[in-house]
Amino acid sequence: MNKQHAQHQIWRKLGLLSIVMVLLLLAACGSKDNSTTNDESNAQQQEQTTEQTTEQPAAEQPGATVYPLTLKDDSGTEITLDKAPARIVTLAPSETEIAFAIGAGDSVVGVDEYSNYPEQANAIDKVGDTTTNIEKVTALQPDLILASVTMNTQAIEQLRALKLNVYATEPKTYDAVIEKIKNIGVLLDKQQGAADVADRMSQVKADIESKVASADKPSVLVEFSPGWTVGKGEFMDELLTLAGGTNVAQGNGWYEFDSEQIVKSNPQVIVYSSWYEEPNAILEGINARPAWKVIDAVKNNRLVEVPQDPLSRVGPRLAEGLQSLAKAIHPELFQ
Template sequence: MGFFLCAGRGLAGLLRRRLHNVPLEHKAFLYLLKNKARGDLEMKNWRRLGSLWLLALLLVLAACGNNNAVTPGTGNTADAAQPTQNAGTNAAADNSAAQETTYPYTVTDSTGKEFTFEAAPERIVSLAPSETETLFALGLDEQVAGVSDLDDYPEAVKDKPRMGGFQVNVEAIVAAQPDLILAASLIDEATVKNLTDMGYKVFQSNPKTINEVMEHIRTIGEITNHQAEAAEVVGKMKEEVQTVTDAVASLSEDQKKKVYIEFSPGWTVGKGEFMDEMITLAGGINVASDVKGWSEINEEQIIQANPDVILYAKSVVDENNKTLADIIKGRSGWDQITAVKENRIIALDDNLLSRTGPRVTQGLIEVAKAVHPDLIQP
């Protein structure tokens, strides 16, 4: 049996078969929706809705998705991003490689569906915050015809029409008349079929590594004929990765810190998710690395693992307004863990950790600062 217990049977197994490639930002959404202070829910409703949403969270987190990357399309495409390239030449190299997209342009999404674009989309609906952040980063704000209810970045997104959250508002999408709908893998299959049958292009993505995030950004740049902008964004991201990897390159195995991360109460993440990759790139050792995907924790085994650093999502609170730090510190026996004794329990911006968009490498830097503050300067 693995280091952590994974709820993967019964109803969880049924949901896993349906939502087998759930992206992290939507896993987090299932928990954060009920308690994050965005004005969506009153705290008084937490108890009433909490058990339902937490059950959904636990079932979805138990679903360890496969790695389905987007297949580069036919036309002018850039090379896949490599975080190990020299930081000083990344941006210049990417910009020099950028080209105009030749239409018709054909590309395959993460589900294996093939799409052909006769011209650059002029009206785009985003159903995931990470996709929205990518569109704005590529200078496509005028083309954004609608966003999800969860979108809160950048500031300009607040003026965009809302297309629903976990429940997609099909009527709003139809009213927006998009040439392209960008969605993550959590979107309901029936909704995708409905929109597809109406003639809309629903392009799904599920990047599982930082490199795949960069590749997806380039793909969006190619679809929209914003390759130069995509190259600039990816170049900056590679520089940020290089900043971290250079800073920790000289660490021996003994100098690497054992890290435990908790994104929702009682759950952690193992291999196969980019959050695990962040810990590794930041010179850490994920104490849950012997399991794949999201897993329910065994508290005694965490005590035995004795992490040096504990990371948690800062916006998560329970029905008693306790943060994850409060919950962690209050667990029996956890006061013996090095991270707790030395007060190395560090809150991180869950949006930077959970959204597979252009700010994911800023999340990496924040993880590195938390794990090795002596090596990564603010």
């Protein structure tokens, strides 16, 4: 599979990422942890950039957003909203899922072709796939466009040139995804909905960390697209660690692995993503590599399929992706 084809297939599932977008999608700038101090007024919280926000205690109820509101996104660009957005366009599946999860689904008027969750997203006007249809987006007259820094680079530039508000993100860790959701909650005046999602995601992470804390850390290969894995600096690598595994991928970012190097690394578990058609092309590829028969994961039948979308989309369902990884690596702890 050549690089361009691999990227297209990944984007199909992550729409990603998502990740899916393989390197392009997931090779973006990392977002930084943001939070909001207890003593600050609600208006002061809004004026801070996403890079300066401090986490509020769980007991404190989020207030309403005060407009005008200025926030800086992961591309380093500040946007200012005069009022809560009534018309939202999302250019990546993760952004679509966030909008619906925090209670802003009724305001979404346009989505990308790969936004397939929740079910309501399928009925919304489509604005393109890996290439955004700028004319369709502008025709929808959006107050706010939610995008991925890496996946939607060209579209972001074009839309900003038209003076449209684009909030672009590229989180590199699980906690950064949580902060991203909270910041979008502020933008959309859906802070309570965002807080509920953030609390659930944080609880899932805490529960898994507690369960795997004293367990062995088996060596694991994650193959999310045929011949592709993920190394240092990306959220999926961190997910693997949080799930109680040790990543055999020693490279950086999303890359096409060397099969001989995987044999030398000898992973105890191979986790592969579900695919958009049967038979699963990833599993077919694993079984077609004769040299891999000596790998412990293959010999011991520790080849585990996990759902791709939750694993690869940097939105609310990343918690489910983390759970699926943990169960694949430590089935004995998650009966």
